[in-house]
Amino acid sequence: MTNSPPVSVQPLLTADGIPLKTSLQRSMRRSKxxxxxxxxxxxxxxxxxxxxxxxxxxxxxxxxxxxxYQLPLTFAMIDQWDRKTLPEEDLFExxxxxxxxxxxxxxxxxxxxxVDPSDxxxxxxxxxxxxxxxxxxxxxxxxxxxxxxxxIHEIAMVGVNAQGTERERENKARRAxxxxxxxxxxxxxxxxxxxxxxxxxxxxxxxxxxxxFNALYKDLSSANKFLVGKSSTRMNYGKxxxxxxxxxxxxxxxxxxxxxxxxxxxxxxxxxxxxxxxxTLVTMQEPQTTxxxxxxxxxxxxxxxxxxxxxxxRRVYAMLWWRTFLVSLIVTVGCxxxxxxxAHLLATLPLRYSNILMICVLMPFWTxxxxxxxxxxxMLQQEGVINDTLxxxxxxxxxxxxxxxxxxxxxxxxxxxxxxFMILPIYSVMKxxxxxxxxxxxxxxxxxxxxxxxxxMPQTLPGIGAGVxxxxxxxxxxxxxxxxxxxxxxxxxxNMVAYHMQKSLNWGLAAAMGSILLAGILMxxxxxxxxxxxxxxxxx
Amino acid sequence: xxxxxxxVRFIKVQKSYDGETLVVKNLNxxxxxxxxITMLGPSGSGKTTCLMMLAGFExxxxxxxxxxxxxxxxxxxxxxxxxxxxxxxxxxxxxxVNENLAFPLEVRxxxxxxxxxxxKRALDMVQLGAFGNRRxxxxxGGQQQRVAVARALVFDPDLVxxxxxxxxxxKQLREQMQYEIKHIHxxxxxxxxxxxxxxxxxxxxxxxxxVFDDGVIQQLxxxxxxxxxxxNAFVAQFIGExxxxxxxxxxxxxxxxxxxxxxxxxxxxxxVNVDAVGDRATLxxxxxxxxxxxxxxKFPNLFEAKVEELIYLGDHIxxxxxxxxxxxFIVKIPNASHHAALNEGDIVKFxxxxxxxxxxxxxxxxx
Numbered sequence: 001m002t003n004s005p006p007v008s009v010q011p012l013l014t015a016d017g018i019p020l021k022t023s024l025q026r027s028m029r030r031s032k033x034x035x036x037x038x039x040x041x042x043x044x045x046x047x048x049x050x051x052x053x054x055x056x057x058x059x060x061x062x063x064x065x066x067x068x069y070q071l072p073l074t075f076a077m078i079d080q081w082d083r084k085t086l087p088e089e090d091l092f093e094x095x096x097x098x099x100x101x102x103x104x105x106x107x108x109x110x111x112x113x114x115v116d117p118s119d120x121x122x123x124x125x126x127x128x129x130x131x132x133x134x135x136x137x138x139x140x141x142x143x144x145x146x147x148x149x150x151x152i153h154e155i156a157m158v159g160v161n162a163q164g165t166e167r168e169r170e171n172k173a174r175r176a177x178x179x180x181x182x183x184x185x186x187x188x189x190x191x192x193x194x195x196x197x198x199x200x201x202x203x204x205x206x207x208x209x210x211x212x213f214n215a216l217y218k219d220l221s222s223a224n225k226f227l228v229g230k231s232s233t234r235m236n237y238g239k240x241x242x243x244x245x246x247x248x249x250x251x252x253x254x255x256x257x258x259x260x261x262x263x264x265x266x267x268x269x270x271x272x273x274x275x276x277x278x279x280t281l282v283t284m285q286e287p288q289t290t291x292x293x294x295x296x297x298x299x300x301x302x303x304x305x306x307x308x309x310x311x312x313x314r315r316v317y318a319m320l321w322w323r324t325f326l327v328s329l330i331v332t333v334g335c336x337x338x339x340x341x342x343a344h345l346l347a348t349l350p351l352r353y354s355n356i357l358m359i360c361v362l363m364p365f366w367t368x369x370x371x372x373x374x375x376x377x378x379m380l381q382q383e384g385v386i387n388d389t390l391x392x393x394x395x396x397x398x399x400x401x402x403x404x405x406x407x408x409x410x411x412x413x414x415x416x417x418x419x420x421f422m423i424l425p426i427y428s429v430m431k432x433x434x435x436x437x438x439x440x441x442x443x444x445x446x447x448x449x450x451x452x453x454x455x456x457m458p459q460t461l462p463g464i465g466a467g468v469x470x471x472x473x474x475x476x477x478x479x480x481x482x483x484x485x486x487x488x489x490x491x492x493x494x495n496m497v498a499y500h501m502q503k504s505l506n507w508g509l510a511a512a513m514g515s516i517l518l519a520g521i522l523m524x525x526x527x528x529x530x531x532x533x534x535x536x537x538x539x540x
Numbered sequence: 541x542x543x544x545x546x547x548v549r550f551i552k553v554q555k556s557y558d559g560e561t562l563v564v565k566n567l568n569x570x571x572x573x574x575x576x577i578t579m580l581g582p583s584g585s586g587k588t589t590c591l592m593m594l595a596g597f598e599x600x601x602x603x604x605x606x607x608x609x610x611x612x613x614x615x616x617x618x619x620x621x622x623x624x625x626x627x628x629x630x631x632x633x634x635x636x637v638n639e640n641l642a643f644p645l646e647v648r649x650x651x652x653x654x655x656x657x658x659x660k661r662a663l664d665m666v667q668l669g670a671f672g673n674r675r676x677x678x679x680x681g682g683q684q685q686r687v688a689v690a691r692a693l694v695f696d697p698d699l700v701x702x703x704x705x706x707x708x709x710x711k712q713l714r715e716q717m718q719y720e721i722k723h724i725h726x727x728x729x730x731x732x733x734x735x736x737x738x739x740x741x742x743x744x745x746x747x748x749x750x751v752f753d754d755g756v757i758q759q760l761x762x763x764x765x766x767x768x769x770x771x772n773a774f775v776a777q778f779i780g781e782x783x784x785x786x787x788x789x790x791x792x793x794x795x796x797x798x799x800x801x802x803x804x805x806x807x808x809x810x811x812v813n814v815d816a817v818g819d820r821a822t823l824x825x826x827x828x829x830x831x832x833x834x835x836x837x838k839f840p841n842l843f844e845a846k847v848e849e850l851i852y853l854g855d856h857i858x859x860x861x862x863x864x865x866x867x868x869f870i871v872k873i874p875n876a877s878h879h880a881a882l883n884e885g886d887i888v889k890f891x892x893x894x895x896x897x898x899x900x901x902x903x904x905x906x907x
Contacts, residue, residue: 439597440630442617444644445695451618454643458634 405487429463581752
């Protein structure tokens with residue numbers, strides 16, 4: 001059409017006079033709609049089960065807001081401190097108030113830059129035995145108006161008005177109690193039972209009386225204990241011993257109600273007199289932290305906001321990363337060496353034999369992972385099949401090889417488990433290479449070895465690439481095998497992630513490690529794309 | 541001609557894949573230097589197996605193969621120095637055209653400038669000088685074919701094998717390539733062994749054609765001999781079109797015989813491979829050698845025929861008629877200015893000479 005002169009400037013019309021483009025769009029709309037409908041479920045699946053959790057993981061690995069909720073006044077004032085000498089009375093007062101008083105929950109805007117240390121509300125004391133009303137209103141007068149309580153009331157009424165079976169109503173009521181606490185504090189797992197009870201009976205208009213404030217005080221007190229516990233755990237990541245310091249001093253400080261706080265706190269626990277603990281607090285000031293990431297590579301912030309190595313006895317992760325990388329590399333290379341000839345056999349044997357071989361390859365795939373690992377334990381242990389055989393063949397009994405609960409065991413078992421991931425992509429590529437190429441190469445004068453290296457192998461590269469990437473990615477995050485046969489020096493980073501998720505509950509660190517793994521894999525993918533090209537990869 | 545003059549010799553070669561059936565039965569074939577020889581036959585006739593044995597990809601079960609007076613049974617393929625064009629070209633897909641052509645030179649450790657000049661020469665020979673940096677997948681079928689030919693020739697082999705190299709091309713391109721390969725053969729003087737199942741290809745290009753069937757060479761002859769003087773019924777039927785009349789040998793005189801057809805008519809024929817009076821025989825007669833309404837006395841064989849069907853084919857008119865009890869008797873009437881004008885249902889006379897009607901053995905008719 002480009003060479004022929006334009007027949008008319010008007011758009012092309014169909015026989016009915018409708019513009020061709022409109023007609024085309026209309027005819028395509030149905031199939032487009034159908035295509036979208038087909039794509040939608042996996043898209044939702046991907047979004048819900050993959051992208052959102054990963055996003056959550058990423059935010060969790062840098063999230064440091066909790067401690068900012070706990071210590072608003074301290075963090076607002078710590079900038080004035082010289083970071084070298086022991087802080088003055090005002091900073092001691094600030095941390096005392098942050099840990100023990102409830103004022104931070106009652107002041108409407110108390111987070112981050114909005115904190116005003118000069119506000120007298122911070123220093124209003126709420127008498128422990130009550131009455132609470134006047135003191136709380138003195139902290140923030142908005143509490144005396146019913147409108148401040150209305151949103152809390154609404155949350156409570158969701159629980160009260162719940163329909164359904166008794167069990168369902170009970171669940172709704174408990175959820176409402178949690179939601180009230182989540183509204184008042186940064187905590188999602190504290191429950192405000194007393195407020196819930198009081199607000200149930202409220203009409204939503206009359207002025208809140210002492211019972212309201214009583215409930216508020218009690219619920220916030222228990223929530224605060226919770227928050228102190230959590231944030232002291234976080235402080236402990238910054239400097240070991242912080243948790244016990246907070247625990248011990250908050251117990252003793254209950255009796256202290258008068259300034260000067262500095263002497264009282266140092267008396268309660270002399271670690272308050274150690275500048276190092278205060279310097280650690282400085283590193284937690286920002287609501288976003290890179291501390292977890294630094295921790296995951298054995299580094300930390302020091303008081304002058306510089307990155308430095310962890311003390312020698314706390315350096316574990318760098319070695320683990322290196323070991324994880326090494327194991328993945330050895331497993332990948334081992335799999336490649338073992339898989340290549342098998343894949344070649346699979347692709348070239350007559351169908352009858354290759355089918356049997358294929359079943360042999362796939363059989364372990366269908367067997368439970370646990371069963372396979374236990375089978376390997378039987379093989380590898382000191383009194384196991386391999387050692388017994390070696391002893392029978394003349395190995396001295398006392399020289400039995402240690403092949404389990406160490407590096408070797410992890411590598412051997414992982415190679416066996418991941419082998420099919422290498423065989424299958426290579427096989428699928430080899431299957432498509434006609435035997436003619438090898439013949440042609442030899443006919444042109446190449447020895448079988450050169451023909452293989454220069455003609456056959458380059459054509460299997462897409463399969464090798466796919467297999468290598470697949471095995472390496474699976475190996476680098478592997479968890480169950482090292483857990484069962486790894487022992488002390490066969491542990492990988494995956495085991496550490498699991499440990500911090502399940503045992504130490506340091507999710508921030510676990511998330512940071514996970515994110516580093518993810519970044520590593522993406523980088524690998526990128527490098528592969530640069531060198532080989534991702535469109536060259538054939539997964540089957 | 542002594543044995544020493546032959547470049548390739550198959551001596552009593554047999555081949556079996558499973559130890560039960562012979563794919564190639566007692567093959568003897570001598571090929572002269574510079575000859576273009578074609579192995580022609582239906583699929584499964586053993587022709588490709590012979591080629592593979594010559595290239596070294598299949599070992600001969602029995603017998604000897606000589607190349608330039610050296611027995612090569614024990615020589616691995618890469619040491620035979622034979623060029624080959626494969627059925628689907630087998631151009632290495634991960635290499636450019638230049639790299640494909642340089643491959644045989646590189647494995648022979650030629651120096652760089654030599655490789656470059658030879659590659660260029662070979663590419664120019666097949667008129668693809670500008671395509672050196674393309675990958676095979678970026679070329680058309682015909683271009684790939686040329687590259688394959690160039691690659692088989694680039695290292696100056698004395699013998700080039702071609703295994704149905706034109707099978708994947710369309711008709712027009714195939715004919716063009718036939719001439720090109722023929723010209724390359726003539727200008728380079730290499731020996732070419734060519735395998736095909738396409739008889740027109742074989743007739744166009746070859747010096748000699750070996751017609752294969754059932755693992756045996758049925759006839760080895762020059763194209764015109766093969767067409768004009770088939771030695772048995774299979775060859776007569778396989779090469780070109782052919783009318784077959786069956787009957788018994790009635791009498792034999794010298795190199796002529798008289799055959800009594802199944803309907804009782806007697807035909808004078810040229811005796812080729814019938815042995816004795818009373819044997820079954822197949823008479824083979826080319827459709828273009830039959831004359832319609834000939835002058836009386838011109839031919840010893842003159843029979844009445846009924847025209848059943850006329851098909852206009854431009855240069856000739858294909859006529860199907862009933863003659864001597866056969867209703868599928870074909871005659872090609874040339875579309876010359878004075879050709880006989882026939883109508884369906886006409887009764888006419890068909891005549892043919894004794895020399896054109898060849899008395900052959902009987903094949904178990906399969907088609």
